[in-house]
Amino acid sequence: xxxxxxxxxxxxxxxxxxxxxxxxxxxxxxxxxxxxxxxxxxxxxxxxxxxxxxxxxxxxxxxxxxxxxxxxxxxxxxxxxxxxxxxxxxxxxxxxxxxxxxxxxxxxxxxxxxxxxxxxxxxxxxxxxxxxxxxxxxxxxxxxxxxxxxxxxxxxxxxxxxxxxxxxxxxxxxxxxxxxxxxxxxxxxxxxxxxxxxxxxxxxxxxxxxxxxxxxxxxxxxxxxxxxxxxxxxxxxxxxxxxxxxxxxxxxxxxxxxxxxxxxxxxxxxxxxxxxxxxxxxxxxxxxxxxxxxxxxxxxxxxxxxxxxxxxxxxxxxxxxxxxxxxx
Numbered sequence: 001x002x003x004x005x006x007x008x009x010x011x012x013x014x015x016x017x018x019x020x021x022x023x024x025x026x027x028x029x030x031x032x033x034x035x036x037x038x039x040x041x042x043x044x045x046x047x048x049x050x051x052x053x054x055x056x057x058x059x060x061x062x063x064x065x066x067x068x069x070x071x072x073x074x075x076x077x078x079x080x081x082x083x084x085x086x087x088x089x090x091x092x093x094x095x096x097x098x099x100x101x102x103x104x105x106x107x108x109x110x111x112x113x114x115x116x117x118x119x120x121x122x123x124x125x126x127x128x129x130x131x132x133x134x135x136x137x138x139x140x141x142x143x144x145x146x147x148x149x150x151x152x153x154x155x156x157x158x159x160x161x162x163x164x165x166x167x168x169x170x171x172x173x174x175x176x177x178x179x180x181x182x183x184x185x186x187x188x189x190x191x192x193x194x195x196x197x198x199x200x201x202x203x204x205x206x207x208x209x210x211x212x213x214x215x216x217x218x219x220x221x222x223x224x225x226x227x228x229x230x231x232x233x234x235x236x237x238x239x240x241x242x243x244x245x246x247x248x249x250x251x252x253x254x255x256x257x258x259x260x261x262x263x264x265x266x267x268x269x270x271x272x273x274x275x276x277x278x279x280x281x282x283x284x285x286x287x288x289x290x291x292x293x294x295x296x297x298x299x300x301x302x303x304x305x306x307x308x309x310x311x312x313x314x315x316x317x318x319x320x321x322x323x324x325x326x327x328x
Contacts, residue, residue: 001025001048003067005056005098006074008032010181011112011173013041014226015071015233017180020046027067029056029074033183041180053094060101069237070102072111078187079116079141079285091146096153102165109165110233113151113245115174115222115290116144125222126293127172127247131155134245140285147172151245158243167240171232174249174292177312178226179320189223190256191263191313195321199267204260207278211288216275217257220289222249225312228304235302242300249292250306262310266317 002019006012007028016026025048032038051059053074060067076083076090095111102109118125119138126133134152139145151170158164177189184192194204208216232248257273264271278286307315 001027001063001067003027003029003063003070005029005053005070005072005094006112008038008041009073009077010041010178010184011176011226011229012071012073013045013180014178014230015073016042016047017045018230018234020044027051027059027063029053029059035183037183041183057097064105067105067107069108069110070098071233072098072109075112075143076146077114077143079143080186081141081143084142087142087146091143092150092153095150099154099157099165099168100163102168103163106166108167108169108237108240110167110169110171110236111150112147113170113172114144114147115172115247115249115292116141117148117151117172118287118290119144120287121289124293125247125249125291127245127296129155129158129244131159140287155245167236168243169236170245171229171248172245172292173229174222174224174247174290176224176226176229178316180226190259191316192321194260195263195267195317198260198263198269199322201269201272203272203274204264205274205276206256206260208275209288210278210283210286214288217260217273218255219286220253220255220291221259221287222251222253222291223259223309223312224249225307225315227312227315228306231304232297232302235304239301244296246297246300247292247294248297249290249294250308251292251294252306252309253289253291254309258309259313262313263317265310266314267322 004016007016008030019026027049029051076087119140177191261271
């Protein structure tokens with residue numbers, strides 16, 4: 001049985017669905033909430049057991065010897081979150097507890113880190129197991145700092161020879177888009193957020209640039225389809241001697257304009273973009289460029305090609321967003 005925390009969330013629900021299709025028993029730990037959206041991420045997934053986060057400690061004690069691996073995607077992931085105590089409990093302390101439990105059970109532990117650990121990118125986007133390089137990173141928000149904090153803890157823990165899972169991998173996800181993100185509200189990808197406008201041929205708004213040398217709409221991100229993220233996790237679980245922190249991106253930065261243009265194209269329309277001022281509170285915490293250095297993952301044996309931005313958006317639109325809600 002595989003435990004997926006955050007298993008009703010975006011990346012977690014895609015992982016759970018893939019494991020279910022492979023005939024694996026899946027235990028999901030998450031809250032569904034009361035907005036009548038998140039449960040839809042689990043349609044078509046066979047769930048062996050569903051656990052509320054507050055019941056997880058007791059469930060783990062009762063499940064000793066029954067869980068093959070823990071895939072820890074659960075987190076407070078909003079980059080605008082300001083409740084430091086909540087973030088520490090959810091993103092740091094729970095990760096420590098799960099690490100220690102996996103170490104005691106001698107099973108793999110795969111967890112979600114984030115490209116937000118890299119801050120404004122001035123120090124580059126190189127992953128790997130360099131503790132001091134990880135310490136030097138300067139995230140721009142509380143969420144990114146909490147992910148960096150656990151990366152540091154994990155690397156320090158291993159360096160000091162303390163009990164560790166049989167296999168461990170921290171995944172620094174870059175800008176992920178794809179099916180099952182509808183519940184994320186303001187944190188949805190701009191593909192999901194703007195699909196209906198693109199499909200209707202209406203105008204989409206993007207932020208103006210407030211940085212010299214960067215044109216409006218030319219802010220760059222490493223956009224990756226969630227299917228590729230799931231493939232990376234599957235590879236790591238099937239390659240048990242690979243440990244450490246891995247970037248999960250395509251290694252190719254593209255502009256927000258490119259992303260919206262691809263969404264219009266997949267929807268059968270030409271682009272109509274209006275540029276609006278970025279909110280003042282975001283300007284000093286905004287990343288103008290992210291691009292994953294994929295050397296570590298590639299040198300670890302992952303050789304599958306990533307979907308290009310155009311391929312990924314076309315797949316997302318035609319196989320998911322353009323279908324009725326009932327068929328998703």
